[in-house]
Every structure is written in C-alpha cells, then in structure tokens.
Amino acid sequence: MLQLLDQVRIILINTTHPGNIGGAARAMKNMGLSELVLVEPRCFPSEEADRRAVSAKDILDKAVVVDTVEEALEGCGLVLGTSARERRIPWPLFDPRDSAEQAKQSLQKGNKVAIMFGREDRGLTNEELQKCHFHVHIPTNEDYSSLNLAAAVQVLSYELRMSLLGEHPLEQKNAEDWDYELADAGEVEKMMVHLEQVLTEIEFLDPENPRQVMARLRRLYNRQRLDTMEVNILRGILASTQKTIAKSQK
C-alpha cells in the first residue's frame, strides 16, 4: 500500500525561503513521498535548499518548476489546499487525519492526489483555494498559528503515511465502485472556464461585477468530485447553450 505515496504530489507555491523547500523535501522523503512541484519559487535550485534536504537531494533534483498552478495540478484527481485562516466562503474543511483518509480512498481508486502549500507569509490565495476539493487545516494554538512550511509538509506527509500503513483500519463504506472514473483537475478547470464564458454570454455574469458567483460554482463542483461522464454532460450543456444562442441570432 505504501507505494501509493508515489502518487502524491506536493506543490509549493511561491516559496520565499529555499531552506523551506529543502526541509519539505526531507520531510517528504522521510515519509516515503517523492514528487515535488514548485510554482514560481523565489530562489531554486539553491545551496540552502540542498543543505536542508540532507539526503533528500534526489527529490530536489527531480522537482519540477512550473509557472502556474494549473500546470502544477495537471493529471490530479483530488486536490487539497492547506489553509490557516477562515475564508469568506466556507469550503469543506478537514483536519490532517481525515484529509489523509480521503486522500487514501482516492489513491486506492487510482487517482493522483495533489496537496498545495502556499506562501510562508500569506498561504494560498482565495483563487488557489477555490481550485481545491477541500481544505486541510492543521489544528494549531490560536495564539501562534503560523506553522513553518516544512513542518506543515511534515505533518501532512506523516498523516498520509499513517493512513496507508493502516494501523488504524478505517471503514471502507465510501470506497464503493463508481461507474465512471473521477475527472482530473485539468478537465474540471476547463469546464469552469467554459462555464464562466457561457455565463457571461447569457449575461448571468457581469465581468465588471462578478461578485462571488464563480467562487460559489467552483466550490459546488469541487465539493462533489465530478466523474468524467458528468463533466462531459455539463460541457455538452454549455456547448448546446452556445449553439442555440448562435442559431437564434442568425
């Protein structure tokens, strides 16, 4: 079961201190994780990162650096984002233990799992958090809640390993067979872009004053883990809407 840890992708976004990247790599390797993706790190590769990684330098060597969160999430069926604060729109929120259990179920169905960690000073943006199926909150002391980035990666990686070790066997109720594969994050993202476009065309959405419509729709469609057939249906609806409008205008 532990080999499923190979299907977990740790994503660090806009990391400022290279030492934290190294510390994260070490925490990952200690727990058996190996796939690291960096979105626009301030400084990488870096000697400081190598030094902190110690024997986990191989993880840094094969780390992939990308420009956008979308690239980082490509191919992932379940997306988790770590969050320290209350957000304006509440999102499904789990502690690291329950998050690891969710991740395990997804891994067992053959999905890749992404866990996003934000900037040292401000975490993930609202936009990034809205790309997540759910948020992970590490319960912290209210008087001092800002966890070191590598420490947060350590806690999540540890919980993933614990859940896959299965020392505390959990119910498999939710692991029933589904009839279609779950859609990956990229497909859902394309659908959201298509949806936004159509909503603008039908003047439901005012680009000048979008309010929180798209955030709410993202939350809705991420909350439920869309399968590939559902994404096809929803995109079909969008395409038909556009076709009907075009035809009427002729």
Next chain:
Amino acid sequence: MLQLLDQVRIILINTTHPGNIGGAARAMKNMGLSELVLVEPRCFPSEEADRRAVSAKDILDKAVVVDTVEEALEGCGLVLGTSARERRIPWPLFDPRDSAEQAKQSLQKGNKVAIMFGREDRGLTNEELQKCHFHVHIPTNEDYSSLNLAAAVQVLSYELRMSLLGEHPLEQKNAEDWDYELADAGEVEKMMVHLEQVLTEIEFLDPENPRQVMARLRRLYNRQRLDTMEVNILRGILASTQKTIAKSQK
C-alpha cells in the same frame, strides 16, 4: 482539555545544532506546548535558535538548561523516549498516535509527561532509553529514516494536540459554519424540472430519447447537498439562458 499541554515537557538531549532547538520551540508553541528542558546543548542561548523560533522565542527564554537526564525528568510521571532503531532489549514501542493516547490518559490522571529526543546523529543512548516507560517510533521510509529533530518534535506535539482535541475536531465546525442553509428536497426538485425544461429548449435533451441524462444530473446534484444560495444561482443561470434565447429570437 488543551491546557493539559502545559503539563508536557519536551526534553532535548545534547542537541548539536541550535537551529533545531529554535525549530523545536516553534513546533511546540504552534501546537500549544510550552515547557522545554535542554540537557547539555552544545550551543545555547544562540541567535540561530532565536531566528528559527520566530515568535516562539518566549519558550527559549524560559527553557531550563540542566546537566543530567535525571534532573530533566524530575517530577514527571510518564516518560517517553523517541527511538528510530531496534534496540538490543525490546521495549514497549508505540507509534506517535498511540503514544499520544497513552500520554493523554496519564495527563488526565494529573501526571506530568516527559518526551525525550536524542542527538541529531545517534538519538538516545541505551541508558537513556531504559529510563523510559515506553518508546515512540515515528514510522519512516526505510531508505531514509533520519527525521530532522524539529520535525520529530512537530509530529509528537501535533499528535498530543490531536489526542486532546478529541476525534475529528473539525467535523462539527463544518456543519456549523456553512454560510447558507441546505436546500430542501422540494426546491431541488423544482430546479431539476426547470433544468430539464431548459435542456430540452437548447436541444441538449431529446424528450423522445432522453437516455440517462436527467438521472445522471439528479445524482450529481443530490450527491452534494446543495445549499439554498447554490440553488438560487443554478436557477438564475437557467432563467438567464431562457431570456437570452428569447431575446435572440425576437
């Protein structure tokens, strides 16, 4: 219950790198622990320790430095030692989760609990380990098992906090904190009827040959427990679609 964390003493023995002492203090404070005892640290106080501790400098300021393990353990009713390796004499060995549960029971009986962490390179000596009621082993990747000292303190402190918080601390919060009430079945049903009507108008749905489109859409929207705002948004989209089509046809 969390105030019992005040009765936990973290003991670091012969720490070589002051940065690790600072990192440990930060991990402790993030999780609500406060009592740090250092047995013959190589270099303390230290600027590097202060730097890594960030806002947990108060823990370093009141840390007690002693010469012997016996002094460090004074007044503690339960003593745990972290151990990465198999020892010659098998000792009761628990993972961090079960260790935290044991610690919790001891704390609830009014005991002070000590957790000892050894040297960066060789951990605790056999003599030190034999002073423990039981050993804690953080499950690690066999190919790379040497956890950073501050990371080990992080994992143990996290598990202590989790055990004192009780199971699934966020579950209740998810239920309480949602911003809108869940929609009732009648509202969702009206939305589904409206949806079917629009899908027919845009010729996505053929009433003569509906296949399973509506069944799939019903499953999709029922799976996620829509809230009232989401139902409003979805109905608004349907209404705007109809309005746009009507306008184009004029």
